[in-house]
Amino acid sequence: MNMSVKVFAPATVANVACGFDILGFAVEKPGDEVVMKRKDTPGVEIVEITGDEGRLPFDPAKNTVSISVLKYLEHIGKPDLGIEISLHKKMPFGSGLGSSAASTVAGVVAVNELLGNPLTREELLPFAMEGERIACGAAHADNVAPALYGGFVLIRSYEPLDVIRLNTPDDLYCAIIHPNIEVPTKDAREILRKEIPMKNAIVQWGNVAGLVAGLLQEDYELIGRSIHDVIVEPIRSILIPGYQQVKDAALSAGALGTSISGSGPSIFSLCKGEDIAKQVGVAKQHAFAAVGVETSLYVSKINQQGPVVMR
């Protein structure tokens, strides 16, 4: 049994335009870190949180990381194990980058590592989803699953849960721009319609099929033609000032496709190659600057490895 472990888990882009609630992928940066240590007294304690501007709870029954760890310990039959958690948030809140998922995944991977990895990564998913239930009000897997497995992930079904890893072309890069405004996930979900036109649904599932085929057949053009969202993006983009200008700038700069990351306000672009991804990132920065919005830019490959255990 290890006495201390440090785990990085990546940010993730959920929805991926046409794949609302079913697609997500991990990026190489940003991401959150959890440091976990055994302690002699029983119980899970959060001893340090950085990068959250004082907004996350230290109460183990309310923090998404400790909730997942507690569920895990209960399952493994060691509910009284003594554990100290330090959480280092390294990405903005309410960003649409799966911030809570990254922390939660880092936490469950850390506790599993601390105990000598009795569970596989696949078996850790339900515990990480419990954390998401607290953060989002629902146990979505489209951030948690790619954060935990790495790569591009399809959640074919929630009941029963069916998670499939999709291979991606080697040269697929992502440029994410985060505008310094906040869109709570719950609000972004509440503005969506409960009923949608059948003809739009057909367009959407044509694009979902095209995106999956494009990824697996390594057809960059097809990926680009398929990254369209006629259902969610037209509604949610209203919450993001300058959205259309930023999207137009990204496409003009050579992005294969551009849409909202998760529930926003971050905007991702998939690109062929690092050079184009960097140019697309800069174009998006300029477009946001033109409407007076400060930004952070993240350019990386699709993250294939998921969480990293550091010693």
Added chain:
Amino acid sequence: MNMSVKVFAPATVANVACGFDILGFAVEKPGDEVVMKRKDTPGVEIVEITGDEGRLPFDPAKNTVSISVLKYLEHIGKPDLGIEISLHKKMPFGSGLGSSAASTVAGVVAVNELLGNPLTREELLPFAMEGERIACGAAHADNVAPALYGGFVLIRSYEPLDVIRLNTPDDLYCAIIHPNIEVPTKDAREILRKEIPMKNAIVQWGNVAGLVAGLLQEDYELIGRSIHDVIVEPIRSILIPGYQQVKDAALSAGALGTSISGSGPSIFSLCKGEDIAKQVGVAKQHAFAAVGVETSLYVSKINQQGPVVMR
């Protein structure tokens, strides 16, 4: 320039459960045949139609085959070319097996062959779709495209038209049962809802993504888990007596998945291997027999070659 040609074009399964309006595949049997001959007098003439019980029009301006041929001849700059068409229908009408698409595709491939193939198969698609517009009231491509290209086909988008061929696993077979009842395509379309619940749409596009991934990753289990239709099948299956019993019998006999072919009433099952496909076919025959419905059974591999030119 050839003086005479005979072309077979295959039946097709459109929709494929979750892929309403965007997926279709060709089977090896049944299919329709067109025999086409040059004649000295100008104009397109239908000289013979068999297997239609006298129901198809001989008027070249009203028959789907001659309409497509006329559009083709106009495009190629030979509107007055003299052509005699014999059409041999070898599958039932209103069966959900793409009967009109098979005839139309055989016709455009035949005329193109007669003229020494000035157009590629891809370039023939718009002319074949014109025939479908007459037969169905809309220019759908989900029967025509697989009949023309063979294989499993995704129509990602209609405007602009974007047709993608999907590879399928070698051992994928299809057992189709045709109950001897008729469901006109227009009726089957009119009973569908114009608005659908968002939550059902999400289930559907999760399954579409799973089906495409299953085909391309050659994962038979995933194909099976993805062949579900929560939107169209629950409504259209009401038009097919004994539907649920037939579907249950197919799944019990080992089908990966079972749903309505096109707009019905034929019911297809995808299966791993020919033996299981045959058993599934027999199970479906028995289930229909139990409710007093006569049937025809077709078991074949996914057809990879599309139309066949015979001399």
